[in-house]
Amino acid sequence: MPVSFIDKIAAMFPELPESRTLLAVSGGVDSMTMAHLFETADWAYGIAHCNFQLRGDASDADHDFIKARALYNGVTFHSITFDTEDEAAKRGISIQMAARDLRYPWLEAVRQEHGYDFVATAHHLNDSIETSLINQTRGTGWRGLSGISERQDHLIRPLLSFTRSELEDYLRANDIAFREDSSNAKDDYHRNRIRHHVIPVLRSINPAFERTFEKNLKIWSESTHLLEWAIAELKQRYVQKRGDQLVIDYRFIEDHRDAAPTLFFEWVSPYGFHPDQLTQALSAAGKSSGAMWYSTTHCLLADRNAFLIQPATSERTPPVSHQLEKAGGRVSLENGLLATDVFDRPAEFSFSLSEFEVELDAEKVQFPLTVRHWREGDVFCPLGLGGRHKKLQDFFSNLKLSRFEKEQIWLVLDGRGEIIWVVGHRPDDRYKVDAKSSRLLKLSFRAR
Amino acid sequence: MPVSFIDKIAAMFPELPESRTLLAVSGGVDSMTMAHLFETADWAYGIAHCNFQLRGDASDADHDFIKARALYNGVTFHSITFDTEDEAAKRGISIQMAARDLRYPWLEAVRQEHGYDFVATAHHLNDSIETSLINQTRGTGWRGLSGISERQDHLIRPLLSFTRSELEDYLRANDIAFREDSSNAKDDYHRNRIRHHVIPVLRSINPAFERTFEKNLKIWSESTHLLEWAIAELKQRYVQKRGDQLVIDYRFIEDHRDAAPTLFFEWVSPYGFHPDQLTQALSAAGKSSGAMWYSTTHCLLADRNAFLIQPATSERTPPVSHQLEKAGGRVSLENGLLATDVFDRPAEFSFSLSEFEVELDAEKVQFPLTVRHWREGDVFCPLGLGGRHKKLQDFFSNLKLSRFEKEQIWLVLDGRGEIIWVVGHRPDDRYKVDAKSSRLLKLSFRAR
The missing domain is CATH 3.40.50.620 (HUPs)
Incomplete structure (x- = not known):
């Protein structure tokens, strides 16, 4: 023996x-x-x-x-x-x-x-x-x-x-x-x-219960290895890293309907969400675009075609807001620099072609300027809409921006609290350079 | 409620x-x-x-x-x-x-x-x-x-x-x-x-045992879907169908060591092998090339680089053997036709270039001919080895043939029971055409 x-x-x-x-x-x-x-x-x-x-x-x-x-x-x-x-x-x-x-x-x-x-x-x-x-x-x-x-x-x-x-x-x-x-x-x-x-x-x-169960354990242990392989393999197909953002393509839900919760839980488990949040998020996928859930460290967004996960910042920290006291100054932002410059309109003037530079009528703008991200209820008059007001939220929706992307965009407001420029996207119609403008305010953003 | x-x-x-x-x-x-x-x-x-x-x-x-x-x-x-x-x-x-x-x-x-x-x-x-x-x-x-x-x-x-x-x-x-x-x-x-x-x-x-176990069941059911996906996905990578033969590349054992038995059992389960046979086969992989196992319908071979599975035939049925009584006749084989032809050596004679045709010295060959597959102990004198005897098994090994392939090869033996041609591969040295040969026997095999 x-x-x-x-x-x-x-x-x-x-x-x-x-x-x-x-x-x-x-x-x-x-x-x-x-x-x-x-x-x-x-x-x-x-x-x-x-x-x-x-x-x-x-x-x-x-x-x-x-x-x-x-x-x-x-x-x-x-x-x-x-x-x-x-x-x-x-x-x-x-x-x-x-x-x-x-x-x-x-x-x-x-x-x-x-x-x-x-x-x-x-x-x-x-x-x-x-x-x-x-x-x-x-x-x-x-x-x-x-x-x-x-x-x-x-x-x-x-x-x-x-x-x-x-x-x-x-x-x-x-x-x-x-x-x-x-x-x-x-x-x-x-x-x-x-x-x-x-x-x-x-x-x-089953009198041979132990021997039978030994076989179960062996099969289950091998299955675990296969499952881990499958989860990693499918992650490569549906999950992408973009900077500090994780993008999880909704197509995994359609392609692997019977295993979607398991896949999602496994991929997302390092980010500390509660299983109930993940269940909610899964059923919101493709329906209520823009819904968000927070763990202690991360934020999960149900966007149009994908879940987005990124470190939780804006909602947890007080809203960022920068002041720029007078023309000619510059202000340092989290991810770049906003500079101002005032000058007489030259004889041969043409608008900047960069989306990160804009020329406005300096006399229409009241200082100090405020630079901040968007808030619920923000409204402006996008250039080219004939001075009509538009909710910033709707403006963003037309651009098909994810909520994360929206939160990254800087707004420049003048002393009256009006949005004069949605940086990178559109100046306000009310502050545009027109035939009578003689002094110009140039705003430019340079990313760091 | x-x-x-x-x-x-x-x-x-x-x-x-x-x-x-x-x-x-x-x-x-x-x-x-x-x-x-x-x-x-x-x-x-x-x-x-x-x-x-x-x-x-x-x-x-x-x-x-x-x-x-x-x-x-x-x-x-x-x-x-x-x-x-x-x-x-x-x-x-x-x-x-x-x-x-x-x-x-x-x-x-x-x-x-x-x-x-x-x-x-x-x-x-x-x-x-x-x-x-x-x-x-x-x-x-x-x-x-x-x-x-x-x-x-x-x-x-x-x-x-x-x-x-x-x-x-x-x-x-x-x-x-x-x-x-x-x-x-x-x-x-x-x-x-x-x-x-x-x-x-x-x-x-666990007082909430039923609710807890309900979650287990849900996770396990989802896992089953993932496992089935993984087994099918990996099958595409390692298992090939060639005619009625299934070829399972040994590399899956190295690549998925911890799950190899499960993968193998799943892929092979339709063929009716006993789990113990599969365990034996797995441990023979890459070691004892040529070992075989039989289910009621199929045969599993541990070949050099792969498992081969095909419908069980030859070992179960009596060995096939065909007789060809006299020169000029032809014999119908399971997968083709063997024809003979005797003629005087022409002045301008050159050997056939097809590996399925061979010319021998007709006077050295004794009829009737027998056409069959190889058996344990078969020996012949491969052309070009100076008349030395060689075990057919060793000859096949040098050609790196799988056991299945060996079993497909036809041998032509003469009336004395000597192998005169290993069809498709080599005539026997003792029957070759030499300077003195005047009448030639041409053997040709045509696959159906």
């Missing part, structure tokens, strides 16, 4: 015979069996023990028991003592979580310091099945579905294909000593309910 | 107000509630009832109860009586399976005959959760994971987002009559164990 155990482990982890492995040993059935298997296989290993001080003297006795075993076998022994309860209280987390958070970083540190190739924990198939069922009960996408992973970086689980009862049989057959009540950080209340009350029922439906 | 129920259904199935739906009604809590909801919402519907005759008089009473309800509401009533036990016995399947197999085709037939848009069954969220857990217990990839689907073609499940207890509350609040013990084909033993012994434990871990 030991040979077949070792063969099975070696098939899963072919590197082990040539590696040095640090075994995490609690003193219980599972980890003592793991140590026995490494000893029998003659694979190089060391033993690491965490004393979580959760059971008083018994915890210290565990430590001594394992240390004695290590000395007897001539194996390096590493140990550490944690004040687990204190850590849990300090961080407001469960004892189990605190123990886990203390344990893994220490094991990895010992591995690095002492040049081990791997850290091995004694998790077995039943642990993994229980983890999957706990995750399902608490809610999980597919990532939590496949239980405990066989390897993650330098962390391996050599016993993961054995059931609890197989390991117990091995332990009995080989007369392996262990500590009955050894500190087992993973034995929490929910896990015990699954182990003692759910699994036996499932085993009554 | 009824309004919110109806709204929720209408949100999931926006077509219902404009459709005619055939409701499958057993008389139990779920289906009577469904009928009440359709009645209250004023959506056009008819009622269909299957009498499975599983509970004697009570089954007939169910029928009468539902018929009376239909008449009272002025709703069309369809019914049928099945001998379910007989059907189950005849087909050697469970009563539950027999009932299901009888029920759905009949419902669909009624739908088509009477012009309903949909068939609706009263499955609810708990049914779906139970189905997922049963599937997991019996073993499932991802397809069985997401429980019962909301819609499949014309079949819909309007109650799928309600829990059993929500529906019971609705029933009580609206004083809906139902048959306590109505025949419920889905109440099998395993389902009851999950319902009464597993779910309550999971609900003790």
